[in-house]
Every structure is written in C-alpha cells, then in structure tokens.
Amino acid sequence: DAGITQSPRYKITETGRQVTLMCHQTWSHSYMFWYRQDLGHGLRLIYYSAAADITDKGEVPDGYVVSRSKTENFPLTLESATRSQTSVYFCASSDGKGGRGETQYFGPGTRLLVL
Amino acid sequence: AQKVTQAQTEISVVEKEDVTLDCVYETRDTTYYLFWYKQPPSGELVFLIRRNSFDEQNEISGRYSWNFQKSTSSFNFTITASQVVDSAVYFCALSRYGGATNKLIFGTGTLLAVQP
Numbered sequence: 761d762a763g764i765t766q767s768p769r770y771k772i773t774e775t776g777r778q779v780t781l782m783c784h785q786t787w788s789h790s791y792m793f794w795y796r797q798d799l800g801h802g803l804r805l806i807y808y809s810a811a812a813d814i815t816d817k818g819e820v821p822d823g824y825v826v827s828r829s830k831t832e833n834f835p836l837t838l839e840s841a842t843r844s845q846t847s848v849y850f851c852a853s854s855d856g857k858g859g860r861g862e863t864q865y866f867g868p869g870t871r872l873l874v875l
Numbered sequence: 876a877q878k879v880t881q882a883q884t885e886i887s888v889v890e891k892e893d894v895t896l897d898c899v900y901e902t903r904d905t906t907y908y909l910f911w912y913k914q915p916p917s918g919e920l921v922f923l924i925r926r927n928s929f930d931e932q933n934e935i936s937g938r939y940s941w942n943f944q945k946s947t948s949s950f951n952f953t954i955t956a957s958q959v960v961d962s963a964v965y966f967c968a969l970s971r972y973g974g975a976t977n978k979l980i981f982g983t984g985t986l987l988a989v990q991p
Contacts, residue, residue: 791977802879802966802981803920818978850920854977862908862970862977866920 763787766851766867774875779838781870783851791856792834793864794818794826796847803850809834810856841874848872877902879969881982888957889990896952896985898967904928909943909950910968910979920966926950957989 764785773779783792790811795803795818805818807826815826823845825837834853838845848871852864878901888894900909911923924934926943934941938955954961964986968979 793978795979795981800983802983803979804981805978808978848918852920852979856977863910863922863925864977864979865922866912868919 764851764853764865764867766849766870768870769868770871772873772875773841775842776840779841779872781836781838781849781851781872783834783836783867785832785834785851785853785867787853787855787865788831789853789855789865790831791854791864792828793852793854794824794834794836795850795852796820796845797850797869798847806836806849838872841872843874846872846874877904877969877971877980879967879980879982881965881967881985883985884983885986885988887988887990890959891956893953893955894957894987894989896954896965896967896987898950898952898982900948900950900967900969902948902969902971904971906971908970908977910970911941911950911952912966912968914964914966914984916963923952954987957987959989959991962987962989 767782793808794806797803804820809815809828812831850869851867854864880899907928909926913921940953942951964984966984967982970977
C-alpha cells in the first residue's frame with residue numbers, strides 16, 4: 761500500500777535545465793496538489809488539479825508547468841530551473857468530497873537544489 | 876483573504892512539560908476547515924487533526940488536545956507531558972469548506988524542541 765510517492769527524493773540540477781518531479785498516488789483521489797516549502801514561508805501552493813486534465817494555478821505558479829493525463833499521476837516540470845526554485849517540493853492528494861475527504865495527505869517530498 | 880498566523884517561531888521545553896502551540900486565522904468564510912500537521916526531522920508531513928468551523932467542541936487524542944475558539948479565530952494545540960519524539964515543526968492550516976478546490980493555506984510553522 762504505497763499511498764503517495766514522489767520521485768526523485770533528491771535532485772541537483774543547474775540553472776536553465778528542465779527538471780520534472782513525479783508524483784503518484786494509489787488512492788484514486790480526485791484532487792492533487794504541489795506545494796513548495798521554504799524557510800519563513802511555510803508551504804505555498806504551486807498548482808493543483810481537481811481531476812484528470814483539469815489543472816489550475818496556486819499562489820506561486822511562475823516557472824512551473826503541470827499536467828495530469830491520468831488520475832494517479834501529477835508531474836511538476838520546471839521548464840528552466842532558477843536558483844530561486846531551490847526548495848523542498850511536496851505533492852499531496854485528497855478525495856475532496858467533504859468531511860474526511862477534505863484532508864490532504866502528503867508525499868515524502870523532493871529536495872531540489874539548483875546550482 | 877485567508878491567512879494563518881503562527882507567531883511562535885520556535886519553542887523549547889524540557890521533557891514532561893506541557894506546551895501550547897498557537898494558531899490564529901483570518902477568513903471571510905462562515906464555514907471552513909482547520910488542520911494541524913506535524914513535520915518531524917525526517918521531513919514528511921503527518922496529518923494530525925481536521926476541525927470543521929461549525930463544530931467548536933474541543934478534541935483530545937492521548938497527550939494531544941486542540942482548543943478551537945471561533946470568537947478569537949484561534950485553533951491552539953496543546954501537548955501534555957511532552958516527549959522527545961514530539962520534537963518537530965508543527966503547521967496549522969486553513970481551507971474553505973465544500974469549495975471546489977479545498978486549497979490549504981499554511982502558517983509558517985512552529986519548531987518545537989523537546990529536551991530530555
């Protein structure tokens with residue numbers, strides 16, 4: 761029972777390179793989210809998805825692209841990485857159907873360093 | 876606009892002390908959800924509790940208790956008889972109720988260090 765997984769767990773890249781962070785959940789949750797965690801900011805929402813092929817921007821979407829062709833996968837792409845995108849990235853999912861469904865469950869995170 | 880404030884950046888206590896983590900929120904919604912998550916040194920985010928805005932009953936789970944007060948827009952978290960394993964960053968978060976997106980707004984977190 762994997763739940764929600766992220767890969768890679770650690771990534772070092774260089775400025776200007778494209779990087780894709782993967783997120784996979786086995787619960788068939790409708791909603792999926794990408795957050796970044798930075799000191800002093802807590803977690804901030806980058807993008808979210810209500811269902812396959814439905815995505816929308818969060819608080820800090822600039823420089824990121826997402827897609828969701830399958831319910832279980834929600835990859836996050838940094839098209840041209842910048843040093844300011846060095847962060848810890850968390851994927852989350854929820855049922856979104858009210859009550860317990862409103863609780864988001866998080867993956868283990870991906871630590872990204874952009875040199 | 877929605878906002879969550881955790882004014883305590885860091886708290887240090889000695890094992891067995893009680894400790895309260897403060898959370899103050901702002902929202903114009905009349906119904907909403909409040910959450911607490913724990914982030915231990917290993918880095919994962921662990922869900923602790925969800926509270927509906929229309930249910931103001933306080934909740935206790937073992938050594939953990941939560942005090943929700945709508946009148947002061949606060950949702951404080953108390954750990955009784957703290958243990959070293961409680962050392963972590965704790966996040967309070969807010970989301971809209973029944974919204975199409977249930978996006979979470981997080982506070983900046985409180986780092987709790989429990990000394991043996």
